[in-house]
Amino acid sequence: MKLAYWMYAGPAHIGTLRVASSFRRVHAIMHAPLGDDYFNVMRSMLERERHFTPVTASIVDRHVLAQGSQEKVVDNITRKDAEEHPDLIVVTPTCTSSILQEDLQNFVERATEQTRCDVLLADVNHYRVNELQAADRTLEQIIRFYLQKAAKKGTLNTQKTAQPSVNILGITTLGFHNQHDLKELKKLMGELGIQVNVVLPEGATVDQIALLPQAWFNLVPYREIGLLSAQYLQAEFGLPMVQTTPMGVMATAQCIREIQQVLNTQGQAVNYESYIDEQTRFVSQAAWFSRSIDCQNLTGKKAVVFGDNTHAAAMTQILAREMGIHVVWAGTYCTYDGDWFRAQVSPYCDDVIITDDHTRIGDAIAQAEPAAIFGTQMERHVGKRLHIPCGVISAPVHIQNFPLGYRPFLGYEGTNQIADLVYNSFTLGMEDHLLEIFGGHDTKEVITKTLSAATDLSWTPEAQKELNKVPGFVRGKVKRNTEKFAREQGLTTISVEVMYAAKEAVGA
Amino acid sequence: MTTTAQASQLTFDCETGNYHTFCPISCVAWLYQKIEDSFFLVIGTKTCGYFLQNAMGVMIFAEPRYAMAELEEGDISAQLNDYEELKRLCLQIKRDRNPSVIVWIGTCTTEIIKMDLEGLAPRLESEIGIPIVVARANGLDYAFTQGEDTVLAAMAQRCPESLPTTEKAEPTLQRLLNFNRKKEHLPTSDHPPLVLFGSLPDPVVTQLTLELQKQGIEVSGWLPAKRYTELPVLPAGAYVCGVNPFLSRTASTLMRRRQCKLIGAPFPIGPDGTRAWVEKICQVLGKPAQGLAEREAQIWINLAPYLELIRGKSVFFMGDNLLEISLARFLVRCGMTVLEIGIPYMDKRYQAAELALLERTCQEMNSPLPRIVEKPDNYHQIQRIYELQPDLVITGMAHANPLEARGITTKWSVEFTFAQIHGFGGARDILDLVTRPLRRNQALGQLGWERLVSPPQG
Numbered sequence: 001m002k003l004a005y006w007m008y009a010g011p012a013h014i015g016t017l018r019v020a021s022s023f024r025r026v027h028a029i030m031h032a033p034l035g036d037d038y039f040n041v042m043r044s045m046l047e048r049e050r051h052f053t054p055v056t057a058s059i060v061d062r063h064v065l066a067q068g069s070q071e072k073v074v075d076n077i078t079r080k081d082a083e084e085h086p087d088l089i090v091v092t093p094t095c096t097s098s099i100l101q102e103d104l105q106n107f108v109e110r111a112t113e114q115t116r117c118d119v120l121l122a123d124v125n126h127y128r129v130n131e132l133q134a135a136d137r138t139l140e141q142i143i144r145f146y147l148q149k150a151a152k153k154g155t156l157n158t159q160k161t162a163q164p165s166v167n168i169l170g171i172t173t174l175g176f177h178n179q180h181d182l183k184e185l186k187k188l189m190g191e192l193g194i195q196v197n198v199v200l201p202e203g204a205t206v207d208q209i210a211l212l213p214q215a216w217f218n219l220v221p222y223r224e225i226g227l228l229s230a231q232y233l234q235a236e237f238g239l240p241m242v243q244t245t246p247m248g249v250m251a252t253a254q255c256i257r258e259i260q261q262v263l264n265t266q267g268q269a270v271n272y273e274s275y276i277d278e279q280t281r282f283v284s285q286a287a288w289f290s291r292s293i294d295c296q297n298l299t300g301k302k303a304v305v306f307g308d309n310t311h312a313a314a315m316t317q318i319l320a321r322e323m324g325i326h327v328v329w330a331g332t333y334c335t336y337d338g339d340w341f342r343a344q345v346s347p348y349c350d351d352v353i354i355t356d357d358h359t360r361i362g363d364a365i366a367q368a369e370p371a372a373i374f375g376t377q378m379e380r381h382v383g384k385r386l387h388i389p390c391g392v393i394s395a396p397v398h399i400q401n402f403p404l405g406y407r408p409f410l411g412y413e414g415t416n417q418i419a420d421l422v423y424n425s426f427t428l429g430m431e432d433h434l435l436e437i438f439g440g441h442d443t444k445e446v447i448t449k450t451l452s453a454a455t456d457l458s459w460t461p462e463a464q465k466e467l468n469k470v471p472g473f474v475r476g477k478v479k480r481n482t483e484k485f486a487r488e489q490g491l492t493t494i495s496v497e498v499m500y501a502a503k504e505a506v507g508a
Numbered sequence: 509m510t511t512t513a514q515a516s517q518l519t520f521d522c523e524t525g526n527y528h529t530f531c532p533i534s535c536v537a538w539l540y541q542k543i544e545d546s547f548f549l550v551i552g553t554k555t556c557g558y559f560l561q562n563a564m565g566v567m568i569f570a571e572p573r574y575a576m577a578e579l580e581e582g583d584i585s586a587q588l589n590d591y592e593e594l595k596r597l598c599l600q601i602k603r604d605r606n607p608s609v610i611v612w613i614g615t616c617t618t619e620i621i622k623m624d625l626e627g628l629a630p631r632l633e634s635e636i637g638i639p640i641v642v643a644r645a646n647g648l649d650y651a652f653t654q655g656e657d658t659v660l661a662a663m664a665q666r667c668p669e670s671l672p673t674t675e676k677a678e679p680t681l682q683r684l685l686n687f688n689r690k691k692e693h694l695p696t697s698d699h700p701p702l703v704l705f706g707s708l709p710d711p712v713v714t715q716l717t718l719e720l721q722k723q724g725i726e727v728s729g730w731l732p733a734k735r736y737t738e739l740p741v742l743p744a745g746a747y748v749c750g751v752n753p754f755l756s757r758t759a760s761t762l763m764r765r766r767q768c769k770l771i772g773a774p775f776p777i778g779p780d781g782t783r784a785w786v787e788k789i790c791q792v793l794g795k796p797a798q799g800l801a802e803r804e805a806q807i808w809i810n811l812a813p814y815l816e817l818i819r820g821k822s823v824f825f826m827g828d829n830l831l832e833i834s835l836a837r838f839l840v841r842c843g844m845t846v847l848e849i850g851i852p853y854m855d856k857r858y859q860a861a862e863l864a865l866l867e868r869t870c871q872e873m874n875s876p877l878p879r880i881v882e883k884p885d886n887y888h889q890i891q892r893i894y895e896l897q898p899d900l901v902i903t904g905m906a907h908a909n910p911l912e913a914r915g916i917t918t919k920w921s922v923e924f925t926f927a928q929i930h931g932f933g934g935a936r937d938i939l940d941l942v943t944r945p946l947r948r949n950q951a952l953g954q955l956g957w958e959r960l961v962s963p964p965q966g
Contacts, residue, residue, distance in 0.1 A: 001593035002578040003600060004557055011554040033616045033647030035531030038559045040906035050913035050961050053906065056887070059525055061648050065620065076526075083887060095553040096616050099584055126553065127581040398565075469710050500715050503933040505810055507940070 006358045006378055008308075008333035008396060013094045014039060015134030016122040017055055019142070019225075020090040022173045022201035026142075027054040027086040029076055031069070031097040031104060034059055043173060046402050056080060060096050069102055077111035077119055087206045088118045090138070095126040118206075120145060132224040132308070133336060135172060139201055140228040146209035147236070158213040158237060164263050164270075165195040167215040167233075170226025171202040176311065176395045177409050178202065184408035185221060188246070192259065192272060200229070213237040217262045219255075221245055221410060223309040224334065240265075246410050247314035248418065249286050249322055252279075279412045286415035289423070290322050298325055298426055304368050305330040305349070306361055306375040307394025309337055311409070313344040315374050315393050318418060320348035325422075328368040329353055331361060372425040377401075387432070391425040457483050459494045466496050481506055518867055518877050520854065525883035528906045529828035529852060530563060530922065531556070532645040532655030533613050536574045537564050538926070539659055542707045545735045547607035548574040549597065551625070552615030573605060579617055586621075591628050598636055607638065609736040611659060614644035639736070641666060651852035653754040653829050653925060656707055660731060660758040664705070664766060667731065667742035698724075699793040703740045703768070705731040705758050706751035708930060715931045716751065716776060723790050723797055731758070742766050749789055751776055751930060754830035756858035772858070774865040777831070778838030779807040779935045784865055807932050811842075814939035817946050819843035821899035824892075827851045827884050828904050829925050833859055835902075837866040838938065840875050847896050850884035900945065915959040917945045 013030060017039045020028040030036060040053040058069065058076040077089055091108055108121045123141055124134040150156040166189055171182045182199065189196050197215035198208045218233055218241040220226040230241040240262045246255035253276045260272045280287045289295050303325050305316045309332050316330040330345045331353035332338065338354035345352060353364055362382045365373060373383045373390040377398050383390035392401055393409075408414040459467065470478050478499075485502035486494050533556055536548040550556055557576040564572070577597050582588040598610055614625050629640040643662045645655035704716070704727055717727045729740020731748075742748075744767035750759055753775050762768040773788035774781045783804045790797040808815075823839055825832045827850020836846045856863065870877045881889075886907065893901055893916060901911055901918045908918040919941060929938045 001551075001583055001588065001597060002576075002580060003597050004576045004578045005572070005574075006561055007554060007557055010558045013555070014558065033531075034525070034527075034651055035529060035533075035559070035647040036555060037528055037906065038531070038562065040528060041904065042562055044906050044909045048909060050910060052890075052910045056526065060616070061525070065648060095555045096620065099617065099620050126555075127584065130554075396561075466711060466714060496714060497718065500718065500933050504807055504936070507936045 008356050008358070008376065008378070010131035010396075011095060012124045012126045012129050012131065012134035013092050013122075015129075015131040015136070015225075016090065016092045016124055016138045018131070018172045018174050019135050019138040019201050020092070020122075021054050022171070022203070023088070023142075024203060024205050025085075025087045026090060026206065027056070027080050027084055027088070028090045028092050029073070029080060030055065030057045030092045030094055031073060031102075032057045032060060032092075032094040033096055034061070036094055036096070046397075046399050047173060048402070049173075054084070054086070055092075060100070065100075069107070073104065073107040074111045074114070077107070078114045081115040081117050086117050088120065088142070089115070090142070091119065091121045093122065093124065093126065098126040118145070118149075130336075132334065135225045136228045139170070139226060140232055142206065143200070143209055143212065143229050144232060146206055147212065150210040156210055156213065160216060160266075161195060161197060161214050163195050164193065164266075164268055165197040165215045166259075167197050167212055167218045167239075168199045169218055169220050169229050170222045170224075171199055172225060173202065174395075175222070175225070176308075176397060176401065177407055180406055180408040181221060181410040181414070183406070184411035184413050185219070185246070187413075188256075188411045189219075191275065192256065193270070194259070194263075200226075213239065215239065216266055217242060217259070219243075219259075221310075223313075223337070223340065245310050245314050247311070247414060248318040249280055249284060249290075249412075249415050251314055251317065252411060252415065284412040284415045286322065286419045289419045290324075294423060295323055298323055298423075300324065300326050301372070301426060302326050302328050302368065302370040303372050303374060304328050304365055304370045305345075305393070306332070306353070306373075306379055308332065309334040309341050309344075311394040312374075313341055315418075316345045316348050319374070319422065323422060326350075328370055329364060331355065331364070371429055372422075374422075374425070389425045389429040389432075391421040393421070457486055457492060457494060460496070463494050463496050463499055466499055516877070518863065518880055520856075520880050520882065522882045523885040523888060525885070527827065527850070527852070527884045527886045527889075528904045530652040530904075531559050531647045532650040532652055532658065533560065533615060534563055534652060535645060535655030535659055536560070536611075536613060539611075539656060539707055539732070540573045542709075543609070543732050543734070543736055545608035545737060546573060546611055547601050547605055547609070548611045548613060549577050549601065550574065550613040550615065551577040551579065551594075551618050551623070552613075553579050553617050556615050556617075573607065575601070584617070584621055590623055591632065594628060595632055595635065598632060598638070598640070602636060602638055607736075609639045609641055611641045611643060611662075613655075613659075614642065614646060616646045616648050619644065619646050619648055639666065651828065651830070653752070653831070654757075654853065656752075657755050657757045660705060660707070660755060661761040663732060663736075663739065664742070664758055664761045667739045667766070669741070669743055671741055699726070699795065701728040701741070701743060701746040702726070702789070702793065703729045703731060703742055703746055703748050704751055705748055705762065706755055707732055708751060709928055710734065712928050712930050712934065715933055719782070719786060719931060720789065722799075723786060724795050725789060725793055742768065745769065747771055747789075747792065749773060749785075750858070751785075752831070753834050753859055753862060756855040759858050772861045774837070774862045775834045776930050777834040777934070778841065778938065779804045779811075779932050780841045780869070781834055781838060781862075781865070782930070782932050782935075784861075788861065803932065807935055811935060811939060814936070814943050815842055817943045817950075818939070821845070821946070822847050822896070823900045823902060823942075824889075824896065824898040825849045825851070826886065826889050826901065826903040826907065826921070827881065828921050831924050831929075832902075833862050833866060833880070835924065835938070836878060837862065837869050838935075839942065840866070840869045840873050840878075842939070843873065845875055846878040847898050848889070848892065849878050849880045850889060851880060851882055854880065854882045900942070902942075913960045917949060919945050 017028050020026050037057045043049050043053045058073045104121050108119045112119045122138050171178045218230040220230045220243040233239040242258045244255040246252040256272050263270050305312050312332050316327050319325040320327050327349035329351040330349040332341045333356040342352050358378050373379050374393045376394050380390040482502040540548050625642045629642050633640045641662045643659040645658045746768050748762045748768040749771040763770050771792045774784040776782040776785040783800045787797045822845045824847045832849050832851045836849045902921050911918045927937050928934050
């Protein structure tokens with residue numbers, strides 16, 4: 001047992017659902033008790049999704065506990081098949097079904113005989129993997145299933161496309177800025193003269209999976225999701241992969257050079273050096289920013305970095321290599337993949353922390369006293385408490401991290417966004433600091449904040465106490481409205497009764 | 509499928525139970541704030557933690573007095589000793605927070621692995637010296653607000669039977685004198701003690717208490733109180749009355765285990781409900797109710813601008829928090845037509861007075877009696893919504909945005925559980941919520957983009 005208030009990565013089924021609901025015409029059925037379909041709320045709220053999230057639950061209740069699911073799961077699968085006509089239904093186990101140990105595979109096989117669609121059981125164990133690992137596995141499982149199916153039917157076409165082309169693997173729903181990153185990657189590929197063959201799983205149909213082998217290579221932008229799929233495609237079809245995240249000026253250049261090499265070994269003669277040079281010096285503002293006086297002032301300033309593997313590693317490298325910032329420590333909550341992280345960031349920071357315990361991270365921030373933090377929403381709140389600015393660079397995130405405007409973290413536009421994020425975080429802290437040194441904005445104490453000259457009214461102690469129970473952000477309004485009401489009624493003393501009379505009358 | 513014809517009495521249906529609601533462990537979110545010296549320990553998995561973390565939003569960062577006891581594989585396979593594990597965590601909580609009570613929230617997992625929380629708690633309680641209350645608020649048995657019901661039912665057992673004698677060393681005689689003095693201190697208790705149950709924000713508690721005071725009725729306590737150490741005295745024979753429609757377990761515990769007498773009244777939601785609630789209590793306690801008709805009438809006058817907006821409009825409750833019957837009854841009185849009342853669970857005995865008032869309200873307003881759908885099926889409901897095209901759908905967040913994108917106006921149901929909707933003063937807050945999407949519609953007028961999905965997605 002572990003005492004926990006907060007977790008960085010969600011439970012396994014969330015990963016499976018993220019992958020399943022990223023596809024089009026794929027439906028997920030969770031084997032779960034009432035209330036576990038919270039995923040639908042998150043997707044609908046955070047992504048402001050217009051469509052119904054294609055996830056339903058086959059409810060585990062008392063009866064299921066006593067007698068087993070029996071026909072329930074099969075019925076739910078066949079019903080969903082008839083109602084929604086999906087191409088695929090992914091049966092998703094949860095922590096509850098993990099311990100019930102029902103033979104879900106058997107349900108899936110029985111259902112398959114009655115459905116028009118395909119049915120798969122997500123091969124994830126709640127107690128062994130987290131959200132990210134489960135997403136990685138589920139994507140690979142679906143890809144493997146459909147490639148094997150196509151091979152069996154003899155419809156698999158492994159003929160490469162005429163022009164160089166790429167599969168982009170690992171773009172998912174509820175992924176940190178994934179939609180914007182995808183747009184940026186497509187633009188980048190276009191400028192490099194590379195066709196985008198298939199993007200998985202976001203917005204794809206399962207039919208497109210059979211097209212995967214026609215690409216010249218796979219691009220895996222994020223370390224956490226898509227790697228297993230790319231490895232499978234490499235082993236099975238010899239499809240090379242590029243897995244350098246194009247985040248930051250130098251990493252983007254490196255990614256492009258790897259792509260160049262992959263294409264040239266397949267008989268192309270591309271040279272992207274002049275493109276990289278043009279983009280670096282004139283399109284992206286980040287290289288210029290690193291030479292400007294603004295960035296000079298950041299030299300040697302202390303920062304700490306925490307997040308998932310992809311973003312924390314890339315951010316550490318950007319801060320240290322491209323901006324001259326002193327990264328005191330860098331950390332990741334992807335503890336299952338900690339060695340990779342350590343290898344990535346060790347040269348660029350004093351210390352590496354690999355943990356999913358947020359209190360340890362909070363303490364490490366307090367100890368390091370950095371000038372800025374780059375982390376998740378949790379670190380942002382730690383920063384608030386310690387009065388240290390924080391730029392959010394990784395999930396878990398809030399709705400404000402699903403901006404409507406264009407905010408990629410990858411590619412050349414991504415470098416601009418990151419430069420803004422870094423610079424704004426540091427200057428914000430600096431401004432606060434300077435204000436404090438010079439005594440703040442207002443050097444005279446403000447005597448009253450209310451606009452009502454309430455000299456003729458008195459509040460009884462009980463009413464005052466009651467007023468203090470009202471949340472601070474509306475207290476002023478309640479006070480003003482109550483006083484206005486009292487004045488209109490010709491009252492001079494405000495009691496609790498008057499307060500409620502005012503609430504009833506004018507909604508104070 | 510749809511009952512649009514005028515039925516002569518309420519119809520009750522039961523569907524598949526395939527609907528969206530919050531897990532009942534969400535009750536810790538408001539109960540830890542209400543009971544200021546408590547600590548809530550949810551014994552469950554990452555799934556539970558993830559739900560709480562996301563559902564509670566920013567509250568999570570405010571050092572809440574709740575935590576997960578996250579079960580790991582070793583706990584599931586009984587390689588670890590439950591008692592030792594819980595003891596370790598509870599001692600840590602005692603050291604860090606020193607609460608007056610630790611509430612263990614049992615979850616689906618503790619049910620399935622049959623962890624004997626009720627058996628472990630008394631042992632651990634005597635060992636660490638902090639009361640441990642066990643509530644099984646799990647998704648196998650309950651929905652959303654019923655979580656509070658399980659906690660309050662467990663707390664009802666802990667209410668003292670008589671006033672605590674603080675000076676234990678005092679001789680019996682003096683204690684008796686002291687007791688009498690305190691009793692005298694309670695003003696005008698010329699009726700049997702009355703304890704109200706249901707967790708409400710403190711301002712609402714004050715308001716309802718005052719409301720009864722005006723009728724000469726003294727509320728001798730609330731379950732829960734602001735602090736665990738202030739749980740109300742609950743002598744056998746005391747009268748109890750619920751303020752929320754989802755408290756049926758608490759009600760039956762109070763009746764069966766504590767020999768209290770339940771006042772079955774409509775709930776004080778809306779001015780009509782509040783008046784009926786106060787009147788029923790007055791009637792049972794033998795106090796003639798005074799001035800309530802005028803009071804209610806005044807509230808309705810104050811609400812006139814809101815009523816203009818909703819009169820004649822139709823509303824569809826998808827059902828997820830058990831407030832649905834009371835809200836529907838109030839909205840019918842406001843002049844709305846209720847097309848369907850979805851509800852997770854319908855206790856016809858505990859809600860009897862509320863159901864009777866709903867029926868009467870519909871007859872008086874000449875409004876068709878709505879269909880009550882227990883354990884609804886969200887998929888079928890959405891088909892009915894497409895068919896009926898209601899003016900307002902009260903629903904969870906999972907469906908709100910997709911319905912809005914299809915031109916159907918929605919109000920997020922969870923807000924009703926967190927807003928202050930009780931008493932005469934709460935009526936405005938309810939209508940503020942109900943009319944907000946309608947006011948939004950007015951404000952945005954006919955911009956021409958009410959439907960924002962391409963037709964085939966339907």
